[in-house]
Amino acid sequence: MVLRIARSALLEIALALFILVSSVSSDDPVQLGQTYGGPHGTEFSDQASVAAGQTVSSLTLRSGDRVDGLTLVISAPAPLTFTHGGSGGSDQTLVLGPKEYITSMEAHWGEKNGHTRIFYLKFTTSAGNTLAGGSTTDSSATSTAPAGYQLSGFYGRDGDEIDLLGAIWASIDVPGPGTVAPADVSGSGSVSADVEQTEVGAADASVSGSGEQHVKVSAIAGVELSDVFGGPHGSEFTDQPSASSGQTVGSITVRGANRVDGVSLTITAPKPLSFKHGGNGGTDNTLALAAGEYVTSMEAHWGQHDGHTRVFYLKFTTNKGNSVAGGSPTDEKGVVTAPDGYQLSGFFGRDGDEIDRLGAIWTSIKAIAATATEAPEVADEDIQLSTLFGGPHGTAFSDINTLVLQQTIGGVTIRCDKRIDAVTLHVTEPAEVYMVHGGRGGTDKTLTLSPGEYINSIEAHWDKKHDHTRVFYLNLGTNMGNSISGGSQTDNKGSATAPAGYQLSGFYGRAGDEIDQLGAIWTRIGARGVLLTDDMGTDVGSGSGSGFVTYSTSIRNWVGPTIGDPTDKACYRKTEDFDSHNICPLGYGKDDSDCITQCPMAYPVPCGDECLPQSGDCALDTLKKIFSVIAVALNVATDGVFGEILTTFKEVALVINCATNMIKVIKALLRYLTIIQQTGPTTDQALLDAAYQSDAVVVDLPVAVCTCLGIPVPAGAKYASVVITIVENIVKEVITNGDEITSDTQAFMNFLKNNVTADTAQSKVEDLQDLLDSNSTCGWELKRLTDRVVSTVSDLRNATNAAVDDIRVTVSKSSLVLYDIPKVTNNCMGELLHNKTQEAAFETRDLIRKTFGVIIDQLVETGRTDMGKSVSSDDYMLNIADMGLSVLSTFDPTGLAYMAAQFIQPTCGPTSFIGEIDDGTLYEALGLKTVGDAFEGSYGTWTKSGDGVVNLIFESTDTKDVTVVVHSGGDQYAKVDVGAGDTVSWNCTIPELEDRTMYMDRWRPGLFGLPGTGGGSLLMWVPRSTEGGHIKMHVRINPS
Structure with missing residues (x-):
């Protein structure tokens, strides 16, 4: 009896100790909540990819009678999507606002066919919003996040439905030293016998992500990414956030039949993980790796199925010669190999029921410690926007791409009477600029700022005039207590104060004859902007391993303002044949039986075999x-x-x-x-x-x-x-392009005469000759580069018996094209800027690049070149063959020559030799350009070193829901729904979009509720980067 009492006491003590240990504070930034449901289905966990400081953008529940599945989307710092369960049920999505967090989860469970499953889920946010789905039961419980924590993932068990579920709570901020209380759990019913109430660890975590990274060297130590194969369909995924150096891969599985249905990779150490992508069809082919065995190469074949490009065949080979494969081989294929000392540790690409696109994530076999990275030269946080005051009338405007960080404001002028007619900001340094918005009415009131004085507050009043909301009153205050005001005060008013350490540097809003809407653009005091002429160093190689070293001083390589200027109403898309492996040259996409050029910067809108200028309408064209x-x-x-x-x-x-x-x-x-x-x-x-x-x-x-x-x-x-x-x-x-060799009168005659020097070379081509003939560093570098171009292409032709199309593809993807020509031609900008305007310097640089394109094309086709003298002096993109029309025009004074001028359009060649782009704003570095009101005021930054992510933040001030259509290289890539007044984050990756234009337009309800387009467009270039790259853009969605 005494023993029994003693044993009972010991059990009570042990239980008390367990409760005590379970309830003491924890410093772990990631905590697991209680699990609810039953022990059926397949185990999963997001824990390996959950971290403090993540931003959760949305949660989707799929449910009917029970909970079929759920999806959590992480938008930052790296894009991730956690999806669990099946595809049945109806979707309900909760989009979180800024600084809104999911803080509680209520779960109900019950029996179905002898299995305990989750019947109902309800999530509540810090803002009081909720999302619920399924059917309530008597067995329920609620799990609440610890203070300062949010829902960042799940763990449990699933199949076609959710069987067991627990919340993974993560610190909202990256924590410092301190303690955090554990998650609170309250239940309203008893738990059935088969409910697991213990915390499930990270064993066999199954992760699927949304976002893809494709760079030769990632910004993350010990991680590199391969080329990517396949098509732009399906949903994006990436394992990159969970891939790291020093991992042990246990097995790889290819599920395939006629095509590749899916692929899986199992990591056994240091943390167990399972990456699974694609569907469940096909037959599993699994290769278990032995100790010291690593997957070191991936062969992919792709083709068309139901109008979509998909991966048809995969083969993985190890360092010991073992391999696993699945699917059906095709003629279109590619092979990627791990760098020395690296192995396959994950995938990125696009999938659905099958694999649409796939790339390999290589990681160092040996563990590599993370190293500190330098801060980027440009930071999105240097600019902040205030709230807008007023109404959605007038024309949208913004100073966002005109202002310069560290600029000095000399004064501000308000022109007003009963309302605010106009506002002017006077910039005195680094150059004098007047930012003027509004009409000409009213009387001027000016505030001149003293040294060290800056504007840090704005107050606006608004009201109706002729059924339009306009700004009636404005007051601007400074850090020294001075202010300026004007107009008539109303009951509708608002104010904004600059964040600490920020000042007014511009305005944005809407205006016509008066100011309809106004907001402040704040910039961080002391923030340093980057300049085109910044010294980027000397004696720098191309970075490509080509061995070509330049000796002149380098300045920033930016896209520039002129490359996107059209010279005609449209251009015809140039075509080339596939090479022997059915591969297209860089800058081309596949179009049935040949390769067609992607729409270039000057003509980004696709229209069949044409490309139109920005905001062109294919239907009207x-x-x-x-x-x-x-x-x-x-x-x-x-x-x-x-x-x-x-x-x-x-x-x-x-x-x-x-x-x-x-x-x-x-x-x-x-x-x-x-x-x-x-x-x-x-x-x-x-x-x-x-x-x-x-x-x-x-x-x-x-x-x-x-x-x-x-x-x-x-x-x-x-x-x-x-x-x-x-x-x-x-x-x-009538529906095809002419050959580029015959795309211009002079070019056509040159080739007819077996490359005899043209008689009509004009001034713009002479700009190139002047540089070539001069003793300047630029001229010498261009001469060296020209010699290298000739010898490289000639060596390729002479060293192999390859077909012309094979040589064309090889040259287009060579270091010569990707790095050397862009670098050398950009270095000439430094000299050109001494005697030309910046716009003229960019034009000349782009002409030189196009000239090298002609030289390379001629060498590839014929083995000879006229050294670029066949470049059109009137249109860099070269015109449709016109020799016959030149003859006809001499006999037809009634209008044939006019018809040719109006209707003969230039040929769309690829946007060539842009190269890698240095840090800068999207406007300066990537040529961001908006037309119309729809996207006016959009802004952001490009950094050459980064995580390979394109992060678009759609910020709507529109009064209607819109769908933004994202085009890449002239092809539709994605659609993003943006609700009226909502903020939506969308992520993609550099490799999906690199070396192509990104073009956006938008659809919204039109007449009678039917969809209508128009209102404006946005255009910019997406570059490649061997250092990963990162784009962050605030995409403004304005009423229009």
Whole structure:
């Protein structure tokens, strides 16, 4: 009896100690809450990827009678998406506002088919918002975050539904020394026997992420990322946040059949992890790794299925020669190999039911300690925006891309009467600038600032005038107690004060004849801006391992303001053939049977075989396109026909007769297709079908061809095969691009004459010659680079028997193109800026780069070059072949030359030789440009060293919900829904978008509630970076 009492006492003591230990404070920034549910399904945990200081942007519940699944989205510091459960049920999503956190989870559970499952979940935030789904039961409990903690992940068990669930709480801030109380748990019902109330550790954590990183060297020590293979479909994922040096990989599984359905990687140490991506179809092929065995290469094949590019085959090989594979091989393939001392430790890409896109994450086999990184040269936090005061009328404006950090404000002027007519900010340093907004009415009131004085507060009053909300009164105060005010006070008012250490540096809002809406742009006092002419060092190699060293002083390599300026209404997309592995050159995308150039900066909007300037409307451009392609048909006809005429028949009368006939045919065909376009379908195939049914093609065009060839028109319309061939070529070519070699009059003549020097080289090409001939450092570097270009391409041609298309792809991805040409040509900017304006210097630099493009194209095609003298002096992008039209214009004073000028469009070549971009604002470094009101005031930063993430923060002041469409290189990439007044974070990765334009437009409810586009667009370049890179952009969504 005594023993029993003693044993009972010991048990009570042990229980008390357990409770005490469980309830004492903990310094762990990540804590596990209680689990609720049953011991069925597959174990999962997000713990390995949860950290203090993360930003949770949304939570989605999928539920019906029970909880089918849930998804938690982390937006910062690295994008992650944790998804658990099945795909059944209906989605309900809670989007969290700034500084809003999920602080409690209520769970209900019950029996279903003999298994305990989660029937109901309810989450509550710090702002009192809730998200709930499923069916309540009598068994329930609530878990609450410790003070200063938030929901950052889950752990438990799942299958098609959620079987067991616990919350993972993480510190809202990165904690210092101190103690935190554990999570509080309160229950309203008894827990069934099979409910696990113990805390599940991180064993076999299953992580799926949203966001992809693709750089040769990551900013994270011991982590590098490969090239990526596949297409832009599916959902993004990455294992990069959980991949680290010193990990032990236990096994790799490829699930495949006709294509690759999924891929899994198991990490056994130092923490057990399981990365699983794709669907559940296919057959598992698993390779278990032995001690000291590592996966060191990945071979991927891809192809088209249901209009989407997907990964068809994967093969992984280890350092011991073992391999595992799955899927079906295709002709399109690529292989990546781990750097020395590295192994496969994760994946990034895009997936759905299958693998759409895949890249490898390589990590150091040996553990590498993290090293401190230098602070970026530009910081998003240097700029803060105040609240907007007023109404959604007038035209949007912003000084965000005009202001300069550390600028000096000399004074401010308010022009007013009964309302605020205008406001002006006077900048005195580093250059005198007046930022003026509003109309010309009212009387001026000016406040001149003393040295060390700055504006740090704004008060605005607003009211209605003619049914429009306008700013009626404004007061601006300084750090020295001075102020300026004007207008009429109203009952509707608001104020904003600069954060500590910040000052007014500009305004943003909306204005017309008066100020309709106004907000302050605060900048951090002492923040240093970066300048184009900053000395970036000397004697620096290309960074590519090419061995090409430059000796001139380097300045910042920025995209510049002129590369996005169009020279025409549209351009035709240049095409090239695949290489022998079905790979396209850099700057091209796949288009059925060939490669088509991605839409360049000057023409970022895709429209079939064309690209249009920023904010171009493809639907409204259809009629213009018909006229243009018919004009191209005329060009093609004259290219083929007049070339023969001019070399065989010299009679001017014959040329005039040919011209007369051809002009009549083209005009008739043009009129006919215009009518077809107005009354029927407008696809390319429909236009071709219509053309072949017209008299213009069936009768008139063959007659014109016979006339041009100087042969009689045969009786009975039995034309010779050469005539039929020419007619077919003319009609087919109305929807295709001409070859770039014949894309310009001078270029065409040069190549016809076997590269004889052009007679009409003009001033802008002479800018290049001046630099080449001078004794300047720039001229010498360009001469060295030109020699290197010639020898490199010639060596490739002579050393192998590769086809021209293979050589083109190899050169396009060489260090010569990716690093050397961009670096050397940008170094010339330093000298150019001494005697040119900044805009002219950028134009000349871009001309030099395009000249190298022509030199390389000529060398690839022919092995010879005219050293760039065939570059068009009027249009850097080169025009459609025009030799025949030049002849025709001399005989047709009635308007043929005018028609050519209006409708012959430049060819879209790839945006070449931009290279890696140095730190700067998006406006300066990446050429950010907005048109219209929709995105006016958008801003952000680019840093060359980073995590490989593109972070877009959509900040809406619109009164309607909108959908922002993100295009990459002319192809639609993503759609982002932004609710009226909401802030939405969207993340992608550098490798998905690099070396292409990023273009955004937006859709919103229009007339009668139907979707409508317009209102403006946003354009910028997304560069590659061997150091990871990072883009952070605040995308303003304005009423428009």
